[in-house]
Amino acid sequence: MLYKITNDRLPELFARVAEEMPLYLPMHGGANDGIAKVNFARWAGDFEQVDLQTLKTVLSPKGFFFPASEELYKAVLKDNTYEITPQPLNDKPFVLFGVRVCDAVAIKILDGVFLGETMDEFYKTRRDASHIITLACGQPLMTCFCDKFGISPNEPDGDDGNVGNGGDVNAWLKDNYLYWQPQTEKGKILTNKIKCLLITSEEVNLSPSRGQVGSTSKKETNPFAALRENDALLPLFNSNKEANPFAVLRENDATLSLFNSSAWDELHRTCIACGTCTFLCPTCHCYDIANNENGDGNAARCQRHWDACLYPGFTQMAHGNPRPTKKERFRQRYMHKLAYHPQKYGVVACVGCGRCVARCPVNMNILKVARALEAAE
Amino acid sequence: MSNDTVLKMRTRAREMLASGEVTQVLAWEAGEFPNYPAPAFFKDENACGRILYDRFCTANLSKFMIEASRNEGKTLVFLRPCDAYSLTQLIKENQVNREKAYIIGVGCEGCVTVYEGEECGLLESCLVCIKTDYPIYDELIGTENNPRTATTGTERFEGVTRVEETDASARYGFWQTQLSRCIRCNACRNICPTCHCKVCMLDKESLTNPPNPLENKFFHVIRAYHQNGRCTDCGQCARVCPQGIPLQLLNRKLIKAYKPVEVQP
Numbered sequence: 001m002l003y004k005i006t007n008d009r010l011p012e013l014f015a016r017v018a019e020e021m022p023l024y025l026p027m028h029g030g031a032n033d034g035i036a037k038v039n040f041a042r043w044a045g046d047f048e049q050v051d052l053q054t055l056k057t058v059l060s061p062k063g064f065f066f067p068a069s070e071e072l073y074k075a076v077l078k079d080n081t082y083e084i085t086p087q088p089l090n091d092k093p094f095v096l097f098g099v100r101v102c103d104a105v106a107i108k109i110l111d112g113v114f115l116g117e118t119m120d121e122f123y124k125t126r127r128d129a130s131h132i133i134t135l136a137c138g139q140p141l142m143t144c145f146c147d148k149f150g151i152s153p154n155e156p157d158g159d160d161g162n163v164g165n166g167g168d169v170n171a172w173l174k175d176n177y178l179y180w181q182p183q184t185e186k187g188k189i190l191t192n193k194i195k196c197l198l199i200t201s202e203e204v205n206l207s208p209s210r211g212q213v214g215s216t217s218k219k220e221t222n223p224f225a226a227l228r229e230n231d232a233l234l235p236l237f238n239s240n241k242e243a244n245p246f247a248v249l250r251e252n253d254a255t256l257s258l259f260n261s262s263a264w265d266e267l268h269r270t271c272i273a274c275g276t277c278t279f280l281c282p283t284c285h286c287y288d289i290a291n292n293e294n295g296d297g298n299a300a301r302c303q304r305h306w307d308a309c310l311y312p313g314f315t316q317m318a319h320g321n322p323r324p325t326k327k328e329r330f331r332q333r334y335m336h337k338l339a340y341h342p343q344k345y346g347v348v349a350c351v352g353c354g355r356c357v358a359r360c361p362v363n364m365n366i367l368k369v370a371r372a373l374e375a376a377e
Numbered sequence: 378m379s380n381d382t383v384l385k386m387r388t389r390a391r392e393m394l395a396s397g398e399v400t401q402v403l404a405w406e407a408g409e410f411p412n413y414p415a416p417a418f419f420k421d422e423n424a425c426g427r428i429l430y431d432r433f434c435t436a437n438l439s440k441f442m443i444e445a446s447r448n449e450g451k452t453l454v455f456l457r458p459c460d461a462y463s464l465t466q467l468i469k470e471n472q473v474n475r476e477k478a479y480i481i482g483v484g485c486e487g488c489v490t491v492y493e494g495e496e497c498g499l500l501e502s503c504l505v506c507i508k509t510d511y512p513i514y515d516e517l518i519g520t521e522n523n524p525r526t527a528t529t530g531t532e533r534f535e536g537v538t539r540v541e542e543t544d545a546s547a548r549y550g551f552w553q554t555q556l557s558r559c560i561r562c563n564a565c566r567n568i569c570p571t572c573h574c575k576v577c578m579l580d581k582e583s584l585t586n587p588p589n590p591l592e593n594k595f596f597h598v599i600r601a602y603h604q605n606g607r608c609t610d611c612g613q614c615a616r617v618c619p620q621g622i623p624l625q626l627l628n629r630k631l632i633k634a635y636k637p638v639e640v641q642p
Contacts, residue, residue: 029558029620035492037558037621058619059560068560069587142494143410270416270441274567276619279560290584305587311563312576313585358493361568361617362436363408363415371409 060282106282134167143354275308382519400450484519502612505533
């Protein structure tokens with residue numbers, strides 16, 4: 001079923017949704033360098049702050065399921081034993097509106113990790129409580145390369161062999177309307193609660209085939225034209241391999257040769273090992289757990305924080321660190337994304353959102369690494 | 378940047394690698410996307426055709442010289458005035474061995490902010506640039522017609538003054554808002570040429586630092602104090618912040634307050 005609502009009634013829609021449960025959507029932040037910084041923030045009635053045009057929020061929505069910092073349990077010493085109190089699970093439902101297709105697919109990749117063989121209760125509870133409403137992109141940006149992973153920015157439900165995105169509701173902004181299409185049971189229940197505001201829509205071609213995206217766009221050409229031109233720069237994508245450019249990296253026997261590739265010797269040198277890419281990446285999910293005791297040894301709080309493989313403390317153990325220098329840590333990041341993750345979960349841990357491309361202080365990025373690796377083969 | 382400058386840079390890089398005067402060249406090369414050039418080391422003279430230099434080359438190469446000057450042989454590095462000031466500081470602090478660096482000062486037109494490949498005006502640090510000279514160099518390329526003119530130096534404190542003029546609670550509120558956005562990604566620290574401690578005192582041994590409004594303030598204020606008297610105001614910290622926090626204000630506040638101690642002879 002397809003619904004729609006005129007754009008001028010969006011504030012009403014958001015207010016109505018927020019009556020049901022907390023609503024988070026992309027909003028303006030500071031702009032020191034004159035470029036708007038948009039991040040997901042809670043709806044507080046101010047439609048002026050909402051930004052549905054900027055495609056990339058600085059931080060991906062992964063923090064709603066896997067927060068930057070959380071407490072897992074408390075331990076208190078009583079009669080010579082530690083009494084452990086797990087942190088209560090927060091199962092309060094919430095809505096995330098305006099999740100781009102790449103970010104939604106990234107959440108599915110995280111699901112594979114956190115809901116797989118070892119289920120993470122904290123993640124699962126927040127995931128179950130979430131209502132994800134995707135928003136089609138229209139025109140992709142220059143640093144977008146989601147199509148390299150079979151993701152289409154305007155076909156969130158994944159037609160013609162694309163990966164489905166797992167949104168509970170899919171939405172499109174087109175011709176002064178917001179189109180609204182519930183996908184899952186959760187999405188349908190939410191839709192029923194706000195139905196009074198929606199009107200049933202006739203069938204509209206919301207997902208034009210690639211190459212015709214965005215009738216209102218400035219460019220009439222393929223939305224990925226900029227990237228296609230770049231393909232000339234990318235032997236990786238010029239090769240006559242399978243559709244997936246990283247196919248070569250999936251092969252088990254290729255892993256060791258990649259691991260030992262001489263390309264790493266040069267590649268890591270210009271990385272400043274800051275960790276920005278890992279924090280902004282929608283699929284990076286390494287974390288660090290530590291018990292912080294209160295000082296006299298009779299109580300501790302167990303905390304989990306985002307970790308970055310680029311930091312010297314990453315996988316630091318009592319015996320030392322298996323990745324002693326920046327080179328090994330840098331290699332870990334890209335081997336994890338391009339080789340280990342595909343081997344284990346069958347999917348490359350990259351969705352082509354391009355945050356690492358746009359935000360790296362020294363313009364290092366996953367494409368550069370993949371290209372250099374292939375060239376070194 | 379004039380094409381001539383880039384061609385000269387490539388030629389000199391080739392010559393110096395070929396003659397063995399240097400073992401590597403530190404410059405910029407084209408990135409995967411237009412207008413996203415990246416710092417790069419060149420060891421092969423045949424690769425020097427990839428050297429690129431334009432207004433999008435925003436990364437300060439000085440910090441890479443810490444590692445590079447520990448490598449065997451000399452490194453040829455291309456520096457703009459502000460980068461040369463950073464390198465001077467690093468040499469002063471014994472982080473870079475001057476003997477291991479061959480420095481070519483390159484002309485500067487100022488760098489631009491880029492959003493999705495499109496130019497969005499000069500970087501804030503270039504708008505208030507006070508450095509158009511080269512405090513250290515072995516030779517210069519393309520500096521004859523340096524179109525940049527330095528500002529008088531008062532402009533760069535305007536932002537600081539604006540914050541100073543507000544009352545204490547407004548100042549606190551301003552920084553509370555700004556620094557609460559910090560995600561502790563360490564981009565500002567790791568790009569900073571004068572942040573070169575092997576182990577940062579603000580890192581915990583056991584756990585990564587999560588963003589937290591209180592600790593964020595500690596981090597940035599202590600970091601600013603640690604740069605006091607050493608910060609060359611290259612503006613890299615503010616440039617790289619993914620959340621757009623005006624970190625230059627902290628450093629400039631201290632630069633404004635800082636007066637070098639006069640040492641009695």
